[in-house]
Amino acid sequence: MLTMKWAIAPALLLLAACNTTGDNTSRLIKVPVPERPAGQEDMIGFAAEPLDSVRVGIIGLGMRGPGAVERMLNIEGVAIKALCDIEPERCDSAQAMILRAGAPAADIYTGNDSVWRQLVERPDLDLIYIATDWKKHALMGKAGMEAGKHVAIEVPAAMTLDEIWDLINTSEQTRRHCMMLENCVYDFFELNTLNMAQNGVFGDLVHVEGSYIHNLSEFWDAYYDNWRLDYNHENRGDVYATHGMGPACQLLDMHRGDRMVTLVAMDSDPFTGPGIVERQTGTRPDDFKNGDHTMTMIRTDKGKTIHIQHDVMNPRPYSRMYQLTGTKGFANKYGREGYALEPDSSTINAVPDLYNLSAHDWLSDEQQAALVERYRHPFIDEVGEIARKVGGHGGMDYIMDYRLIYCLRNGLPLDMDVYDLAEWCSLAPLTQLSIDNGSAPVAVPDFTRGGWNKLDGYRQAHL
Numbered sequence: 001m002l003t004m005k006w007a008i009a010p011a012l013l014l015l016a017a018c019n020t021t022g023d024n025t026s027r028l029i030k031v032p033v034p035e036r037p038a039g040q041e042d043m044i045g046f047a048a049e050p051l052d053s054v055r056v057g058i059i060g061l062g063m064r065g066p067g068a069v070e071r072m073l074n075i076e077g078v079a080i081k082a083l084c085d086i087e088p089e090r091c092d093s094a095q096a097m098i099l100r101a102g103a104p105a106a107d108i109y110t111g112n113d114s115v116w117r118q119l120v121e122r123p124d125l126d127l128i129y130i131a132t133d134w135k136k137h138a139l140m141g142k143a144g145m146e147a148g149k150h151v152a153i154e155v156p157a158a159m160t161l162d163e164i165w166d167l168i169n170t171s172e173q174t175r176r177h178c179m180m181l182e183n184c185v186y187d188f189f190e191l192n193t194l195n196m197a198q199n200g201v202f203g204d205l206v207h208v209e210g211s212y213i214h215n216l217s218e219f220w221d222a223y224y225d226n227w228r229l230d231y232n233h234e235n236r237g238d239v240y241a242t243h244g245m246g247p248a249c250q251l252l253d254m255h256r257g258d259r260m261v262t263l264v265a266m267d268s269d270p271f272t273g274p275g276i277v278e279r280q281t282g283t284r285p286d287d288f289k290n291g292d293h294t295m296t297m298i299r300t301d302k303g304k305t306i307h308i309q310h311d312v313m314n315p316r317p318y319s320r321m322y323q324l325t326g327t328k329g330f331a332n333k334y335g336r337e338g339y340a341l342e343p344d345s346s347t348i349n350a351v352p353d354l355y356n357l358s359a360h361d362w363l364s365d366e367q368q369a370a371l372v373e374r375y376r377h378p379f380i381d382e383v384g385e386i387a388r389k390v391g392g393h394g395g396m397d398y399i400m401d402y403r404l405i406y407c408l409r410n411g412l413p414l415d416m417d418v419y420d421l422a423e424w425c426s427l428a429p430l431t432q433l434s435i436d437n438g439s440a441p442v443a444v445p446d447f448t449r450g451g452w453n454k455l456d457g458y459r460q461a462h463l
Protein backbone atom coordinates (compact mmCIF):
# COMPACT_ATOMS: atom_id res chain seq x y z
CA MET A 1 0.00 0.00 0.00
CA LEU A 2 1.11 3.55 -0.62
CA THR A 3 1.34 4.95 2.83
CA MET A 4 1.95 8.69 3.16
CA LYS A 5 -1.46 10.28 3.17
CA TRP A 6 -1.58 13.96 2.46
CA ALA A 7 -5.11 14.89 1.92
CA ILE A 8 -4.38 18.41 0.80
CA ALA A 9 -5.86 20.85 3.25
CA PRO A 10 -5.48 24.20 1.51
CA ALA A 11 -6.02 26.12 4.72
CA LEU A 12 -2.97 24.44 6.23
CA LEU A 13 -0.87 24.80 3.14
CA LEU A 14 -1.52 28.43 2.41
CA LEU A 15 1.51 29.99 3.99
CA ALA A 16 0.98 33.49 5.26
CA ALA A 17 -2.39 33.62 3.56
CA CYS A 18 -3.41 36.32 6.00
CA ASN A 19 -0.43 38.48 5.10
CA THR A 20 -2.02 41.60 3.68
CA THR A 21 0.92 43.01 1.70
CA GLY A 22 -0.80 41.96 -1.51
CA ASP A 23 2.35 40.65 -3.22
CA ASN A 24 2.34 37.25 -4.83
CA THR A 25 4.64 35.57 -2.36
CA SER A 26 2.11 36.20 0.36
CA ARG A 27 -0.14 33.64 -1.36
CA LEU A 28 2.57 31.08 -2.04
CA ILE A 29 1.37 27.56 -1.32
CA LYS A 30 4.00 25.15 -0.02
CA VAL A 31 3.53 21.42 0.25
CA PRO A 32 5.49 19.44 2.83
CA VAL A 33 8.74 17.76 1.80
CA PRO A 34 9.23 14.57 3.84
CA GLU A 35 12.63 14.27 5.40
CA ARG A 36 14.93 11.71 3.80
CA PRO A 37 15.08 8.73 6.16
CA ALA A 38 18.42 8.27 7.88
CA GLY A 39 20.89 6.12 5.96
CA GLN A 40 19.15 6.73 2.62
CA GLU A 41 21.02 8.46 -0.21
CA ASP A 42 19.87 10.22 -3.33
CA MET A 43 19.97 8.54 -6.76
CA ILE A 44 21.70 11.38 -8.62
CA GLY A 45 24.03 9.79 -11.19
CA PHE A 46 23.17 6.31 -9.91
CA ALA A 47 24.41 3.38 -12.01
CA ALA A 48 23.55 -0.25 -11.25
CA GLU A 49 25.62 -3.35 -11.89
CA PRO A 50 25.85 -4.09 -15.65
CA LEU A 51 23.58 -6.86 -16.95
CA ASP A 52 24.58 -9.29 -19.71
CA SER A 53 21.03 -9.61 -20.84
CA VAL A 54 17.95 -7.86 -19.47
CA ARG A 55 15.13 -10.19 -18.45
CA VAL A 56 11.87 -8.31 -18.73
CA GLY A 57 8.33 -8.76 -17.42
CA ILE A 58 5.71 -6.55 -19.08
CA ILE A 59 2.47 -5.61 -17.32
CA GLY A 60 -0.35 -4.02 -19.34
CA LEU A 61 -1.01 -5.07 -22.93
CA GLY A 62 -3.74 -2.68 -24.04
CA MET A 63 -3.22 -0.14 -26.81
CA ARG A 64 0.29 0.78 -25.65
CA GLY A 65 1.87 -2.40 -24.25
CA PRO A 66 2.11 -4.52 -27.43
CA GLY A 67 4.32 -1.87 -29.05
CA ALA A 68 6.80 -2.37 -26.21
CA VAL A 69 6.77 -6.13 -26.86
CA GLU A 70 7.53 -5.50 -30.54
CA ARG A 71 10.33 -3.06 -29.74
CA MET A 72 11.94 -5.28 -27.10
CA LEU A 73 11.94 -8.14 -29.62
CA ASN A 74 14.08 -5.92 -31.83
CA ILE A 75 16.67 -4.94 -29.23
CA GLU A 76 19.73 -7.08 -28.63
CA GLY A 77 20.22 -8.48 -25.16
CA VAL A 78 16.56 -8.58 -24.08
CA ALA A 79 14.59 -11.64 -23.01
CA ILE A 80 10.85 -11.16 -22.48
CA LYS A 81 10.21 -13.71 -19.76
CA ALA A 82 6.72 -12.79 -18.56
CA LEU A 83 3.60 -11.04 -19.80
CA CYS A 84 0.64 -9.85 -17.74
CA ASP A 85 -2.75 -8.34 -18.46
CA ILE A 86 -6.14 -8.81 -16.81
CA GLU A 87 -7.51 -9.81 -20.20
CA PRO A 88 -6.24 -13.25 -21.37
CA GLU A 89 -6.65 -12.55 -25.10
CA ARG A 90 -4.34 -9.52 -24.82
CA CYS A 91 -1.66 -11.79 -23.35
CA ASP A 92 -2.27 -14.33 -26.10
CA SER A 93 -1.80 -11.86 -28.89
CA ALA A 94 1.41 -10.50 -27.31
CA GLN A 95 2.62 -14.08 -26.93
CA ALA A 96 1.90 -14.65 -30.62
CA MET A 97 4.18 -11.71 -31.46
CA ILE A 98 6.96 -13.31 -29.42
CA LEU A 99 6.53 -16.67 -31.10
CA ARG A 100 6.36 -15.09 -34.57
CA ALA A 101 9.72 -13.48 -33.83
CA GLY A 102 11.15 -16.91 -33.01
CA ALA A 103 11.79 -16.03 -29.36
CA PRO A 104 11.00 -18.39 -26.47
CA ALA A 105 7.44 -18.18 -25.13
CA ALA A 106 6.90 -15.95 -22.11
CA ASP A 107 5.01 -17.05 -19.00
CA ILE A 108 1.55 -15.55 -18.85
CA TYR A 109 -0.11 -13.93 -15.83
CA THR A 110 -3.74 -13.08 -16.41
CA GLY A 111 -7.32 -13.25 -15.23
CA ASN A 112 -7.51 -10.74 -12.40
CA ASP A 113 -6.21 -7.35 -11.33
CA SER A 114 -3.73 -8.58 -8.72
CA VAL A 115 -2.01 -11.42 -10.58
CA TRP A 116 0.71 -8.89 -11.57
CA ARG A 117 2.11 -9.34 -8.06
CA GLN A 118 3.15 -12.91 -8.94
CA LEU A 119 5.05 -11.64 -11.98
CA VAL A 120 6.82 -9.01 -9.90
CA GLU A 121 7.94 -11.60 -7.32
CA ARG A 122 9.59 -13.93 -9.87
CA PRO A 123 13.27 -14.18 -9.05
CA ASP A 124 14.43 -14.31 -12.68
CA LEU A 125 13.52 -10.78 -13.82
CA ASP A 126 15.73 -7.66 -14.00
CA LEU A 127 13.18 -5.14 -15.26
CA ILE A 128 9.45 -4.67 -14.74
CA TYR A 129 7.95 -2.69 -17.64
CA ILE A 130 4.58 -1.20 -16.70
CA ALA A 131 2.08 -0.08 -19.37
CA THR A 132 -1.20 -0.28 -17.48
CA ASP A 133 -3.51 2.65 -16.84
CA TRP A 134 -2.48 5.42 -14.42
CA LYS A 135 -4.26 4.06 -11.34
CA LYS A 136 -1.73 1.41 -10.30
CA HIS A 137 1.47 2.70 -11.89
CA ALA A 138 3.10 3.79 -8.65
CA LEU A 139 1.87 0.79 -6.68
CA MET A 140 3.31 -1.60 -9.27
CA GLY A 141 6.56 0.34 -9.54
CA LYS A 142 7.06 0.34 -5.80
CA ALA A 143 6.36 -3.40 -5.58
CA GLY A 144 8.79 -4.05 -8.43
CA MET A 145 11.65 -2.21 -6.72
CA GLU A 146 10.88 -3.85 -3.39
CA ALA A 147 11.20 -7.19 -5.16
CA GLY A 148 14.70 -6.14 -6.30
CA LYS A 149 13.90 -5.18 -9.90
CA HIS A 150 14.46 -2.02 -11.89
CA VAL A 151 11.18 -0.53 -13.03
CA ALA A 152 10.13 1.44 -16.10
CA ILE A 153 6.67 2.98 -15.92
CA GLU A 154 4.53 4.51 -18.65
CA VAL A 155 3.49 8.14 -18.42
CA PRO A 156 2.48 9.56 -16.01
CA ALA A 157 4.18 7.20 -13.57
CA ALA A 158 2.58 8.85 -10.54
CA MET A 159 -0.49 11.01 -10.10
CA THR A 160 -0.21 12.31 -6.51
CA LEU A 161 2.54 13.67 -4.27
CA ASP A 162 2.18 10.61 -2.03
CA GLU A 163 2.85 8.35 -5.00
CA ILE A 164 5.79 10.47 -6.16
CA TRP A 165 7.50 10.45 -2.76
CA ASP A 166 6.82 6.74 -2.40
CA LEU A 167 8.62 6.03 -5.68
CA ILE A 168 11.53 8.30 -4.74
CA ASN A 169 11.92 6.76 -1.30
CA THR A 170 11.64 3.21 -2.61
CA SER A 171 14.20 3.85 -5.34
CA GLU A 172 16.59 5.47 -2.86
CA GLN A 173 16.12 2.65 -0.34
CA THR A 174 16.34 -0.28 -2.75
CA ARG A 175 18.98 1.29 -5.09
CA ARG A 176 16.91 0.22 -8.07
CA HIS A 177 16.24 2.40 -11.10
CA CYS A 178 12.79 3.91 -11.40
CA MET A 179 12.42 5.44 -14.86
CA MET A 180 9.37 6.93 -16.46
CA LEU A 181 8.89 5.89 -20.09
CA GLU A 182 8.75 9.43 -21.48
CA ASN A 183 9.25 8.82 -25.18
CA CYS A 184 8.95 12.40 -26.44
CA VAL A 185 12.47 13.30 -25.33
CA TYR A 186 13.65 10.93 -28.07
CA ASP A 187 11.77 12.47 -31.00
CA PHE A 188 14.31 13.28 -33.67
CA PHE A 189 13.64 17.04 -33.73
CA GLU A 190 13.84 17.21 -29.93
CA LEU A 191 17.07 15.19 -29.84
CA ASN A 192 18.75 17.34 -32.50
CA THR A 193 17.57 20.54 -30.85
CA LEU A 194 18.80 19.36 -27.45
CA ASN A 195 22.19 18.70 -29.03
CA MET A 196 22.21 22.18 -30.56
CA ALA A 197 21.22 23.74 -27.24
CA GLN A 198 23.93 21.85 -25.39
CA ASN A 199 26.43 23.16 -27.95
CA GLY A 200 25.39 26.75 -27.41
CA VAL A 201 23.57 27.29 -30.73
CA PHE A 202 20.75 29.25 -29.08
CA GLY A 203 22.91 31.14 -26.58
CA ASP A 204 21.50 31.08 -23.07
CA LEU A 205 18.08 29.47 -22.96
CA VAL A 206 15.40 31.77 -21.61
CA HIS A 207 12.00 30.18 -22.16
CA VAL A 208 10.68 26.76 -23.23
CA GLU A 209 7.17 25.61 -24.13
CA GLY A 210 5.60 22.18 -24.31
CA SER A 211 2.14 20.67 -24.33
CA TYR A 212 -0.14 17.75 -24.87
CA ILE A 213 -2.70 18.97 -27.37
CA HIS A 214 -4.33 15.83 -28.74
CA ASN A 215 -7.99 15.45 -29.52
CA LEU A 216 -8.71 12.00 -28.05
CA SER A 217 -12.26 11.76 -29.45
CA GLU A 218 -11.51 8.56 -31.36
CA PHE A 219 -9.96 6.91 -28.28
CA TRP A 220 -12.34 7.70 -25.42
CA ASP A 221 -14.31 4.46 -25.76
CA ALA A 222 -11.23 2.28 -26.21
CA TYR A 223 -9.55 2.63 -22.81
CA TYR A 224 -9.87 -0.31 -20.45
CA ASP A 225 -12.81 0.20 -18.10
CA ASN A 226 -13.01 3.85 -19.23
CA TRP A 227 -10.09 4.80 -16.97
CA ARG A 228 -8.98 7.87 -18.86
CA LEU A 229 -12.29 9.71 -19.12
CA ASP A 230 -13.09 8.78 -15.52
CA TYR A 231 -9.79 10.28 -14.42
CA ASN A 232 -10.51 13.52 -16.27
CA HIS A 233 -14.03 13.50 -14.87
CA GLU A 234 -12.73 13.31 -11.32
CA ASN A 235 -9.59 15.48 -11.41
CA ARG A 236 -8.77 19.07 -12.24
CA GLY A 237 -5.30 20.21 -13.32
CA ASP A 238 -2.81 19.12 -16.00
CA VAL A 239 -3.15 15.36 -15.59
CA TYR A 240 -0.90 14.53 -18.56
CA ALA A 241 1.96 16.99 -18.59
CA THR A 242 4.99 14.77 -19.08
CA HIS A 243 5.22 14.88 -22.90
CA GLY A 244 5.67 18.65 -22.70
CA MET A 245 7.68 18.66 -19.50
CA GLY A 246 10.28 16.05 -20.49
CA PRO A 247 11.89 17.85 -23.42
CA ALA A 248 11.53 21.25 -21.71
CA CYS A 249 13.20 20.10 -18.50
CA GLN A 250 16.07 18.38 -20.30
CA LEU A 251 16.77 21.60 -22.22
CA LEU A 252 16.83 23.57 -18.96
CA ASP A 253 18.99 21.08 -17.01
CA MET A 254 16.39 20.51 -14.31
CA HIS A 255 18.03 19.18 -11.14
CA ARG A 256 21.36 19.30 -12.93
CA GLY A 257 22.14 22.88 -11.96
CA ASP A 258 18.69 24.45 -12.05
CA ARG A 259 15.34 23.62 -10.52
CA MET A 260 11.70 24.58 -10.82
CA VAL A 261 10.79 26.97 -8.06
CA THR A 262 7.23 28.21 -8.58
CA LEU A 263 4.27 27.38 -10.78
CA VAL A 264 0.93 28.97 -11.49
CA ALA A 265 -1.90 27.19 -13.33
CA MET A 266 -5.24 28.17 -14.84
CA ASP A 267 -7.88 26.19 -16.69
CA SER A 268 -10.89 26.85 -18.86
CA ASP A 269 -14.25 25.41 -17.92
CA PRO A 270 -14.93 21.87 -19.10
CA PHE A 271 -16.89 22.67 -22.28
CA THR A 272 -16.44 19.41 -24.19
CA GLY A 273 -15.66 16.83 -21.46
CA PRO A 274 -19.16 16.53 -20.01
CA GLY A 275 -20.61 15.93 -23.50
CA ILE A 276 -18.37 12.89 -23.93
CA VAL A 277 -19.74 11.41 -20.71
CA GLU A 278 -23.27 12.23 -21.90
CA ARG A 279 -22.64 10.43 -25.20
CA GLN A 280 -21.45 7.37 -23.27
CA THR A 281 -24.08 7.31 -20.51
CA GLY A 282 -27.03 9.37 -21.72
CA THR A 283 -26.65 11.78 -18.81
CA ARG A 284 -24.69 15.04 -18.80
CA PRO A 285 -22.74 15.27 -15.55
CA ASP A 286 -22.54 18.53 -13.64
CA ASP A 287 -19.41 17.49 -11.75
CA PHE A 288 -16.89 17.03 -14.59
CA LYS A 289 -13.71 18.48 -13.13
CA ASN A 290 -10.98 18.65 -15.77
CA GLY A 291 -11.05 21.93 -17.65
CA ASP A 292 -10.79 21.51 -21.42
CA HIS A 293 -7.67 23.66 -21.60
CA THR A 294 -5.10 23.90 -18.81
CA MET A 295 -2.11 26.22 -18.82
CA THR A 296 0.84 26.17 -16.42
CA MET A 297 3.63 28.69 -16.05
CA ILE A 298 6.79 27.71 -14.21
CA ARG A 299 9.78 29.79 -13.09
CA THR A 300 13.16 28.25 -12.33
CA ASP A 301 15.87 29.11 -9.83
CA LYS A 302 18.01 30.56 -12.65
CA GLY A 303 15.17 32.80 -13.82
CA LYS A 304 14.06 30.73 -16.83
CA THR A 305 10.39 30.13 -17.65
CA ILE A 306 8.39 27.14 -18.91
CA HIS A 307 4.88 27.20 -20.34
CA ILE A 308 2.93 23.90 -20.48
CA GLN A 309 -0.55 23.29 -21.92
CA HIS A 310 -3.04 20.40 -21.94
CA ASP A 311 -6.13 19.89 -24.09
CA VAL A 312 -7.34 16.41 -25.03
CA MET A 313 -10.93 17.45 -25.70
CA ASN A 314 -11.18 19.85 -28.60
CA PRO A 315 -10.62 19.69 -32.37
CA ARG A 316 -7.09 20.92 -32.90
CA PRO A 317 -4.15 19.52 -34.83
CA TYR A 318 -1.86 17.42 -32.62
CA SER A 319 0.83 19.50 -30.92
CA ARG A 320 3.42 19.15 -28.20
CA MET A 321 4.32 22.79 -28.85
CA TYR A 322 8.02 22.23 -28.25
CA GLN A 323 9.41 25.71 -28.63
CA LEU A 324 12.49 27.31 -27.17
CA THR A 325 13.74 30.87 -26.98
CA GLY A 326 17.39 31.63 -26.33
CA THR A 327 19.48 34.78 -26.36
CA LYS A 328 20.85 33.85 -29.82
CA GLY A 329 18.11 31.83 -31.45
CA PHE A 330 14.78 30.07 -31.49
CA ALA A 331 13.42 26.60 -32.29
CA ASN A 332 9.88 25.50 -33.02
CA LYS A 333 8.45 22.11 -33.89
CA TYR A 334 4.71 22.38 -34.54
CA GLY A 335 3.03 24.49 -37.18
CA ARG A 336 6.34 25.28 -38.79
CA GLU A 337 9.25 23.04 -37.89
CA GLY A 338 12.28 25.26 -37.98
CA TYR A 339 14.91 27.44 -36.45
CA ALA A 340 15.77 31.13 -36.37
CA LEU A 341 19.25 32.30 -35.42
CA GLU A 342 21.16 35.48 -34.91
CA PRO A 343 24.22 35.89 -37.11
CA ASP A 344 26.55 35.70 -34.11
CA SER A 345 25.10 32.41 -32.94
CA SER A 346 27.79 29.79 -32.41
CA THR A 347 26.71 28.02 -35.61
CA ILE A 348 28.71 30.34 -37.82
CA ASN A 349 30.70 27.57 -39.43
CA ALA A 350 27.80 25.17 -39.72
CA VAL A 351 25.22 27.18 -41.64
CA PRO A 352 25.73 28.83 -45.05
CA ASP A 353 25.12 32.55 -45.33
CA LEU A 354 24.61 33.00 -41.63
CA TYR A 355 25.99 36.53 -41.76
CA ASN A 356 22.97 37.60 -43.76
CA LEU A 357 20.56 36.27 -41.20
CA SER A 358 18.56 37.73 -38.46
CA ALA A 359 16.33 35.79 -36.10
CA HIS A 360 13.43 37.89 -37.40
CA ASP A 361 13.07 35.15 -39.98
CA TRP A 362 13.33 31.39 -40.25
CA LEU A 363 16.42 29.66 -41.59
CA SER A 364 16.02 28.66 -45.22
CA ASP A 365 15.51 24.96 -45.98
CA GLU A 366 19.14 24.73 -47.07
CA GLN A 367 20.43 26.39 -43.90
CA GLN A 368 18.21 24.26 -41.70
CA ALA A 369 19.39 21.07 -43.40
CA ALA A 370 23.02 22.12 -42.83
CA LEU A 371 22.32 22.91 -39.19
CA VAL A 372 20.61 19.57 -38.57
CA GLU A 373 23.37 17.71 -40.39
CA ARG A 374 25.99 19.39 -38.20
CA TYR A 375 24.13 18.76 -34.93
CA ARG A 376 22.35 15.48 -35.63
CA HIS A 377 22.07 13.72 -32.29
CA PRO A 378 24.42 10.72 -31.98
CA PHE A 379 21.50 8.41 -31.04
CA ILE A 380 20.02 8.99 -34.48
CA ASP A 381 23.26 7.91 -36.16
CA GLU A 382 23.43 4.95 -33.80
CA VAL A 383 19.92 3.54 -34.16
CA GLY A 384 17.84 6.01 -36.21
CA GLU A 385 17.40 3.61 -39.10
CA ILE A 386 16.13 0.66 -37.10
CA ALA A 387 14.09 3.03 -34.94
CA ARG A 388 12.25 4.29 -38.01
CA LYS A 389 11.75 0.71 -39.23
CA VAL A 390 10.45 -0.76 -35.97
CA GLY A 391 8.56 2.45 -35.33
CA GLY A 392 6.57 3.68 -32.39
CA HIS A 393 5.65 7.33 -32.98
CA GLY A 394 8.11 7.59 -35.86
CA GLY A 395 10.95 5.87 -34.00
CA MET A 396 11.19 7.76 -30.72
CA ASP A 397 9.65 4.88 -28.75
CA TYR A 398 12.30 2.53 -30.08
CA ILE A 399 15.14 4.88 -29.11
CA MET A 400 13.62 5.15 -25.61
CA ASP A 401 13.60 1.37 -25.08
CA TYR A 402 16.97 0.95 -26.78
CA ARG A 403 18.54 3.49 -24.45
CA LEU A 404 16.96 1.91 -21.38
CA ILE A 405 18.41 -1.48 -22.29
CA TYR A 406 21.77 -0.02 -23.42
CA CYS A 407 22.27 1.76 -20.10
CA LEU A 408 21.18 -1.26 -18.04
CA ARG A 409 23.48 -3.60 -19.96
CA ASN A 410 26.43 -1.24 -19.65
CA GLY A 411 25.87 -0.26 -16.04
CA LEU A 412 25.33 3.43 -16.90
CA PRO A 413 23.01 6.00 -15.33
CA LEU A 414 19.69 6.01 -17.20
CA ASP A 415 18.71 9.00 -19.36
CA MET A 416 15.84 9.76 -16.97
CA ASP A 417 16.04 9.26 -13.23
CA VAL A 418 13.42 9.10 -10.49
CA TYR A 419 13.64 12.87 -9.93
CA ASP A 420 12.76 13.52 -13.59
CA LEU A 421 9.76 11.29 -13.01
CA ALA A 422 8.89 13.28 -9.90
CA GLU A 423 9.29 16.72 -11.46
CA TRP A 424 7.38 15.93 -14.63
CA CYS A 425 4.57 14.10 -12.81
CA SER A 426 4.28 16.70 -10.07
CA LEU A 427 2.34 18.98 -12.39
CA ALA A 428 -0.82 16.91 -11.88
CA PRO A 429 -1.12 17.52 -8.12
CA LEU A 430 0.55 20.95 -8.07
CA THR A 431 -1.53 22.46 -10.88
CA GLN A 432 -4.67 21.14 -9.20
CA LEU A 433 -3.59 22.88 -6.02
CA SER A 434 -2.95 26.15 -7.84
CA ILE A 435 -6.26 26.03 -9.73
CA ASP A 436 -8.26 25.05 -6.66
CA ASN A 437 -6.86 28.13 -4.95
CA GLY A 438 -7.63 30.72 -7.61
CA SER A 439 -4.43 30.17 -9.60
CA ALA A 440 -2.27 30.86 -6.57
CA PRO A 441 1.49 30.32 -6.95
CA VAL A 442 2.68 26.94 -5.70
CA ALA A 443 6.24 26.20 -4.60
CA VAL A 444 7.61 23.21 -6.50
CA PRO A 445 9.26 20.86 -3.99
CA ASP A 446 12.92 19.99 -4.42
CA PHE A 447 12.39 16.29 -5.03
CA THR A 448 16.16 15.68 -4.83
CA ARG A 449 16.12 17.05 -1.26
CA GLY A 450 19.27 19.10 -1.76
CA GLY A 451 20.95 17.26 -4.67
CA TRP A 452 19.74 19.42 -7.57
CA ASN A 453 23.02 21.27 -7.98
CA LYS A 454 25.36 18.27 -7.88
CA LEU A 455 25.54 17.79 -11.65
CA ASP A 456 26.51 20.53 -14.10
CA GLY A 457 24.00 20.20 -16.94
CA TYR A 458 21.96 17.34 -18.40
CA ARG A 459 23.88 14.71 -20.39
CA GLN A 460 22.98 11.18 -21.54
CA ALA A 461 25.58 8.61 -20.55
CA HIS A 462 27.38 6.62 -23.24
CA LEU A 463 30.38 4.33 -23.27
Ligand SMILES: NC(=O)c1ccc[n+]([C@@H]2O[C@H](COP(=O)([O-])OP(=O)(O)OC[C@H]3O[C@@H](n4cnc5c(N)ncnc54)[C@H](O)[C@@H]3O)[C@@H](O)[C@H]2O)c1
Nearest residue numbers: 060061062063064085086087113131132133154155223224
Ligand atom coordinates in the same frame (compact mmCIF):
# COMPACT_ATOMS: atom_id res chain seq x y z
N1 LIG B 1 4.10 7.45 -24.22
C1 LIG B 1 3.10 7.45 -25.09
O1 LIG B 1 3.22 7.95 -26.20
C2 LIG B 1 1.83 6.79 -24.71
C3 LIG B 1 0.85 6.54 -25.67
C4 LIG B 1 -0.31 5.89 -25.25
C5 LIG B 1 -0.48 5.54 -23.93
N2 LIG B 1 0.49 5.81 -23.02
C6 LIG B 1 0.36 5.42 -21.63
O2 LIG B 1 0.36 4.00 -21.56
C7 LIG B 1 -0.47 3.55 -20.50
C8 LIG B 1 -1.52 2.58 -21.05
O3 LIG B 1 -2.35 3.26 -21.96
P1 LIG B 1 -3.23 2.45 -23.01
O4 LIG B 1 -3.65 3.44 -24.03
O5 LIG B 1 -2.52 1.22 -23.46
O6 LIG B 1 -4.49 2.04 -22.11
P2 LIG B 1 -5.40 0.75 -22.32
O7 LIG B 1 -6.62 0.97 -21.52
O8 LIG B 1 -5.57 0.46 -23.78
O9 LIG B 1 -4.54 -0.43 -21.73
C9 LIG B 1 -4.33 -0.64 -20.37
C10 LIG B 1 -4.13 -2.12 -20.18
O10 LIG B 1 -3.74 -2.35 -18.83
C11 LIG B 1 -4.41 -3.53 -18.40
N3 LIG B 1 -4.50 -3.50 -16.92
C12 LIG B 1 -5.14 -2.58 -16.15
N4 LIG B 1 -5.00 -2.90 -14.85
C13 LIG B 1 -4.25 -4.02 -14.81
C14 LIG B 1 -3.80 -4.85 -13.75
N5 LIG B 1 -4.10 -4.56 -12.47
N6 LIG B 1 -3.07 -5.93 -14.06
C15 LIG B 1 -2.78 -6.23 -15.35
N7 LIG B 1 -3.20 -5.50 -16.39
C16 LIG B 1 -3.93 -4.41 -16.13
C17 LIG B 1 -5.76 -3.48 -19.07
O11 LIG B 1 -6.37 -4.76 -19.13
C18 LIG B 1 -5.39 -2.94 -20.44
O12 LIG B 1 -5.11 -3.98 -21.34
C19 LIG B 1 -1.05 4.81 -19.88
O13 LIG B 1 -0.24 5.21 -18.83
C20 LIG B 1 -0.94 5.85 -20.99
O14 LIG B 1 -0.89 7.16 -20.51
C21 LIG B 1 1.64 6.42 -23.40
